[in-house]
Amino acid sequence: xxxxxxxxxxxxxxxTSEKTGIQEEVPYLALDIGGSLIKLxxxxxxxxxxxxxxxxxxMMKALEHRxxxxxxxxxxxxxxxxxxxxxxxxxxxxxQLHCRVGTxxxxxxxxxxxxxxxxxxxxxxxxxxxxxxxxxxxxxxDEMDCLAIGANFLLKVIQNEAFTFIEGKKESxxxxxxxxxxxxxxxxxxxxxxHKVAGDGNSELVDGTRIGGITCWGLGRWLTKCKSFNExxxxxxxxxxxxxxxxxxxTFGDREYVEKHTNKWTGPPNMNIGSFGKAISENKxxxxxxxxxxxxxxxxxxxxxxxxxASLNARIYGIKRIFFGGSFMKDNACALATLSSSVHYxxxxxxxxxxxxxxxxxxxLGALTSYENKHDLFIMDNDKMWKLP
Amino acid sequence: xxxxxxxxxxxxxxxTSEKTGIQEEVPYLALDIGGSLIKLxxxxxxxxxxxxxxxxxxMMKALEHRxxxxxxxxxxxxxxxxxxxxxxxxxxxxxQLHCRVGTxxxxxxxxxxxxxxxxxxxxxxxxxxxxxxxxxxxxxxDEMDCLAIGANFLLKVIQNEAFTFIEGKKESxxxxxxxxxxxxxxxxxxxxxxHKVAGDGNSELVDGTRIGGITCWGLGRWLTKCKSFNExxxxxxxxxxxxxxxxxxxTFGDREYVEKHTNKWTGPPNMNIGSFGKAISENKxxxxxxxxxxxxxxxxxxxxxxxxxASLNARIYGIKRIFFGGSFMKDNACALATLSSSVHYxxxxxxxxxxxxxxxxxxxLGALTSYENKHDLFIMDNDKMWKLP
Numbered sequence: 133x134x135x136x137x138x139x140x141x142x143x144x145x146x147x148t149s150e151k152t153g154i155q156e157e158v159p160y161l162a163l164d165i166g167g168s169l170i171k172l173x174x175x176x177x178x179x180x181x182x183x184x185x186x187x188x189x190x191m192m193k194a195l196e197h198r199x200x201x202x203x204x205x206x207x208x209x210x211x212x213x214x215x216x217x218x219x220x221x222x223x224x225x226x227x228q229l230h231c232r233v234g235t236x237x238x239x240x241x242x243x244x245x246x247x248x249x250x251x252x253x254x255x256x257x258x259x260x261x262x263x264x265x266x267x268x269x270x271x272x273x274d275e276m277d278c279l280a281i282g283a284n285f286l287l288k289v290i291q292n293e294a295f296t297f298i299e300g301k302k303e304s305x306x307x308x309x310x311x312x313x314x315x316x317x318x319x320x321x322x323x324x325x326x327h328k329v330a331g332d333g334n335s336e337l338v339d340g341t342r343i344g345g346i347t348c349w350g351l352g353r354w355l356t357k358c359k360s361f362n363e364x365x366x367x368x369x370x371x372x373x374x375x376x377x378x379x380x381x382x383t384f385g386d387r388e389y390v391e392k393h394t395n396k397w398t399g400p401p402n403m404n405i406g407s408f409g410k411a412i413s414e415n416k417x418x419x420x421x422x423x424x425x426x427x428x429x430x431x432x433x434x435x436x437x438x439x440x441x442a443s444l445n446a447r448i449y450g451i452k453r454i455f456f457g458g459s460f461m462k463d464n465a466c467a468l469a470t471l472s473s474s475v476h477y478x479x480x481x482x483x484x485x486x487x488x489x490x491x492x493x494x495x496x497l498g499a500l501t502s503y504e505n506k507h508d509l510f511i512m513d514n515d516k517m518w519k520l521p
Numbered sequence: 522x523x524x525x526x527x528x529x530x531x532x533x534x535x536x537t538s539e540k541t542g543i544q545e546e547v548p549y550l551a552l553d554i555g556g557s558l559i560k561l562x563x564x565x566x567x568x569x570x571x572x573x574x575x576x577x578x579x580m581m582k583a584l585e586h587r588x589x590x591x592x593x594x595x596x597x598x599x600x601x602x603x604x605x606x607x608x609x610x611x612x613x614x615x616x617q618l619h620c621r622v623g624t625x626x627x628x629x630x631x632x633x634x635x636x637x638x639x640x641x642x643x644x645x646x647x648x649x650x651x652x653x654x655x656x657x658x659x660x661x662x663d664e665m666d667c668l669a670i671g672a673n674f675l676l677k678v679i680q681n682e683a684f685t686f687i688e689g690k691k692e693s694x695x696x697x698x699x700x701x702x703x704x705x706x707x708x709x710x711x712x713x714x715x716h717k718v719a720g721d722g723n724s725e726l727v728d729g730t731r732i733g734g735i736t737c738w739g740l741g742r743w744l745t746k747c748k749s750f751n752e753x754x755x756x757x758x759x760x761x762x763x764x765x766x767x768x769x770x771x772t773f774g775d776r777e778y779v780e781k782h783t784n785k786w787t788g789p790p791n792m793n794i795g796s797f798g799k800a801i802s803e804n805k806x807x808x809x810x811x812x813x814x815x816x817x818x819x820x821x822x823x824x825x826x827x828x829x830x831a832s833l834n835a836r837i838y839g840i841k842r843i844f845f846g847g848s849f850m851k852d853n854a855c856a857l858a859t860l861s862s863s864v865h866y867x868x869x870x871x872x873x874x875x876x877x878x879x880x881x882x883x884x885x886l887g888a889l890t891s892y893e894n895k896h897d898l899f900i901m902d903n904d905k906m907w908k909l910p
Contacts (some may be wrong), residue, residue: 144712166773167795215803219749252849253772304522323794324769339833343826350800354807355743378711383556406556407713407731411739414604418743437732437826444728446831498701 163220163231165254165321167196167346168361168449169459170212170220174175174229175495177205183215189291193219196462200290200490209493211459215257221265224416230268249499251278254470278328278498280335283317285457286488294455294486295359297468301446305486316451316483318442322468326445343436345460348434355430356423362461371428377420397497408468431466439474441486446483454485457459459492550618551888552609552665554643556711556735557750558584558848560885561599562740563618569593581750582608585851591880598882600848606647610654619657636660638888640667667887669716669724672706674886675877680812683844683875686857705840705872707831708883709847709856711735713880714833728834730827734849738821744819745812753816755857760817765810767798796822820855828863828874835872843874850879 160175176404177201191462196211212220224230230246245263251273259270275286286293317327324344329335351363358364405430410416442454454475461467468487475485488494549564568588582662585600601609613619619635634652640662648659675682681693706716708722715735718724747753752859777830800803831843843864850856857876864874877883 167767167798168801219613255775273828322798339829340794341826342766342793343794343822346798346801347822349796350797351740353798354800371768377731380555384645404731405729406735406739408732408739408743409556409711409735411743412557412735433732433736440728440830441833442731444830444837448833448839 133283146170160503161224162273162498162502163251163255164275164493165214165217165250165252165258166255166459166493166495166500168214168349169321170214170217170461171207171252172209172210172212172224172252173222173493173498174210174227175202175205176208179206186326193465196492198332199343202289209490209496211492214254217254217261218265222260225266230266245269246429249273249502251275251495251499255374258399259362273502275411276325276327276337278495278502279319279325279334279457280317280329280498281333282496282498283327283329283488284312284332284398284442284458284496285501286490286494287312287455287459290490293489295489296484296486297465300469301351301463302468302487303512314449314451315453315455316442316449318438318458318493319491320345320456320460324438324458325444326345328445328449328451338449339441341441343434343437345434345458347507348430351354352427352430355418355426358423358427362463364431364491365466366422367466368427369424369429371422371424371426373404373429373432374427375425376408376410376429377432378406379404383410404432404436411435428466430466432470435467435470436474440478443475443478443483454481456485457487457488457491457494461487461491529775549892550637551662551891552615552644553664553882553884554564554603554639554641554647555607555848555884555889556642557603557642557738558710558881559601559606560848561597561601561609561613561881562882562885562889563597563599563616564594564889565597566594570843571888583612584826593680598879598885600881603643605641606650607654612649614655619655634658634703638662638891640664640888641762657861662883662888662891665714665716665726666724667884667891668708668714668846669706669887670722670890671885671887672716672718672846672877673701673721674847674890675879675883676701676844677881682878684878685873685875686861687852689854689858691857691876693699703838703840704842705831705835705838706883707827707843707845707847708738709734709827709845709849713847716903717745717832717838717840726829727838728831732823732826734823734847737849738817741816741819744752744807746816747812747816751852752822754853754855756813757816757820758813760813760815762793762814762818764814764823765797765799765818766793766821767795768793771798793821793825799871817855818874821859822851822907824856824859825863828860829867831870832864832867835868841872844877845874846883848879848881850876850880 162169162173178202193216194210196209198210200207210223211224230248230277245268246512247269248271250259250262250270251309253273255270255272255275259272262268262270287307288309294307295302295306297303305391314328314330317329319325319327322345324341325337326339327335328338344360349364352358352364354363356364356367358367379401380403383405384401411418420441446452446454456471471487472485475483490497551562553560568590579689582605583599583601585598587598589598599612601612620638634657636658637660639651639659641664644659644661644664648661650657652659661733676696677698683692683694683696684865685694686692702723703717703719706718708714708716711734713730714726715728716724717727727901734750738753740857741747741750741753745753745756768790769792774792800807801811835841835843845860860876861874862870879886
């Protein structure tokens with residue numbers, strides 16, 4: 133896989149004063165402001181290595197910063213916590229990302245404020261703050277439309293974007309652009325939305341669940357005293373659900389009987405039939421249990437439930453492919469594994485779970501592509517593209 | 522509504538020494554031993570008032586004891602905690618419920634142990650204990666078959682068994698026995714099973730969820746320090762989910778905007794979009810929140826999720842009626858209200874949630890009707906029946 137060179141200039145060599153962070157060519161910037169996280173996507177002519185950015189922006193608390201080469205420049209993906217909205221605005225200001233966005237020369241001369249595309253619930257909540265702090269108007273983009281548009285963009289344009297997760301391994305999926313539709317797209321962020329995508333500009337929000345990423349982090353915070361959702365994911369890697377959940381083998385005394393008879397209706401002995409079922413025992417207090425086990429049970433419970441609801445929707449609409457996006461999946465092997473196996477189980481093997489590498493940025497990308505004249509930017513040239521590392 | 526007379530003898534006047542608890546006519550006894558609760562159903566020629574029973578059996582810790590008149594006698598419904606299995610066996614022994622069950626005169630003379638019908642996972646786990654303590658053989662009945670048979674029995678035989686729950690009120694539903702099928706039956710006990718019932722002896726376990734009663738009690742125990750599941754239900758009556766969950770109105774700053782625009786995709790301002798979503802705030806520890814609010818959020822989260830999964834299954838099979846049973850519903854107004862409204866919402870008004878008054882005893886009744894010659898007992902005469910109080 134080709135290495136992405138630092139400061140590579142894919143096309144023409146524009147003058148940019150990188151030391152000050154000022155970019156002369158930043159025609160595109162969009163944000164998705166969710167309940168917990170802000171996802172920011174912007175385009176630049178030059179790559180800026182995350183290391184260098186860190187030097188300049190470490191006071192800005194970006195949780196994540198990665199880049200991907202596209203024709204004519206680079207796409208950058210940056211994440212902040214929503215409660216750090218001011219840090220995010222400082223980041224935009226420092227990099228002057230807002231200066232050339234969404235305004236033409238005539239508007240500029242008339243003193244009309246630039247407009248930036250923002251989606252997610254925070255587009256409404258923070259509109260005044262954007263004007264006050266960086267002097268731009270927020271153009272609110274429909275969150276659900278952006279998710280479907282962003283998913284289509286990623287699946288059609290970015291090579292090796294989709295992958296499966298089988299036996300702990302990511303494997304890229306070749307997407308045939310002419311045979312992509314229909315698919316189910318499930319976005320798991322703070323909330324969960326389930327979309328039926330039948331074509332470009334042809335999508336429908338069909339379902340969701342209130343048991344999503346925010347539930348996982350909220351319950352996890354109370355049950356484990358973890359300081360961040362990432363800590364819960366980290367701890368889950370050493371967890372064992374057998375100490376927290378109830379399994380078929382726990383409820384039947386006779387092991388031999390279980391093995392002989394339970395496949396009919398209750399599933400195999402190791403089938404999980406009650407999340408947090410062992411928490412009912414009188415001699416088991418919360419303090420007796422370790423945070424690793426609780427984290428894993430919580431992640432599995434929530435992932436399995438989402439997979440089940442997504443699979444039922446896939447059955448209703450006769451759809452075989454389910455793509456999952458959203459920040460919940462980021463570095464979350466437990467979620468990937470559970471979603472994969474649970475879709476297989478719930479759909480009786482008829483549907484397949486796949487994942488997007490730019491999982492958290494689907495909505496922001498959808499907003500980014502909603503600028504006019506976006507076509508200049510996104511005409512991709514496969515010969516000049518690098519594969520994602 | 523007719524009052525049920527104490528010690529009424531619906532048919533002939535048999536000799537029974539009630540003071541000692543010994544019954545001469547107890548041809549039927551069946552149990553459903555679940556993960557948390559034992560449900561016991563037996564028939565007697567005489568009614569025994571719960572008050573009198575209490576005098577004799579208060580050391581036996583029965584959680585619930587009610588009776589229902591049927592042709593030729595009474596059906597009794599008794600509940601114990603599964604961890605109190607020995608109390609339950611003492612109760613059976615004290616009342617000699619096992620003495621005439623499942624054995625004929627010839628077997629008795631040959632010294633062959635009586636057989637009693639037991640369903641639920643505990644049928645396997647406790648079989649040896651039944652032989653050891655009361656000298657009977659356990660005949661294991663398929664739990665899922667028993668649930669469907671029990672639901673059919675209740676809906677066809679017991680008047681006013683089914684009810685709807687609308688605006689806090691129970692309203693009996695007239696069941697047309699000739700237009701009962703197909704229906705979805707959802708049993709919510711420790712675990713959750715979802716059945717498609719297409720006729721007598723024609724049912725299929727189609728789905729379930731690992732987020733059921735045991736999850737509610739397990740998480741509730743850890744989060745609220747409640748001593749019993751009933752305490753969680755009791756507390757929930759004074760709870761407010763607005764302090765625990767995340768709603769559409771919480772994530773949008775501009776109230777006017779919410780009211781104008783959110784109906785399209787996010788639902789109304791008071792729509793719950795993240796269970797335990799407010800638990801993520803840094804300045805909100807578990808200790809800051811009251812047990813009433815947590816109990817209500819937990820019950821609503823779990824009830825809503827079950828209703829959603831049941832409704833999706835109803836859509837898949839094109840079924841309009843969903844009956845809910847299981848001990849989770851007992852005295853649980855929050856569950857009844859949430860299941861009702863969530864089925865309405867998730868099915869877009871096409872399906873209807875209904876509930877069974879003998880909610881926890883469906884499986885045990887299914888086992889009871891699996892004795893041979895059961896038909897003598899269950900030929901009902903509507904003219905001689907009392908309505909349930």
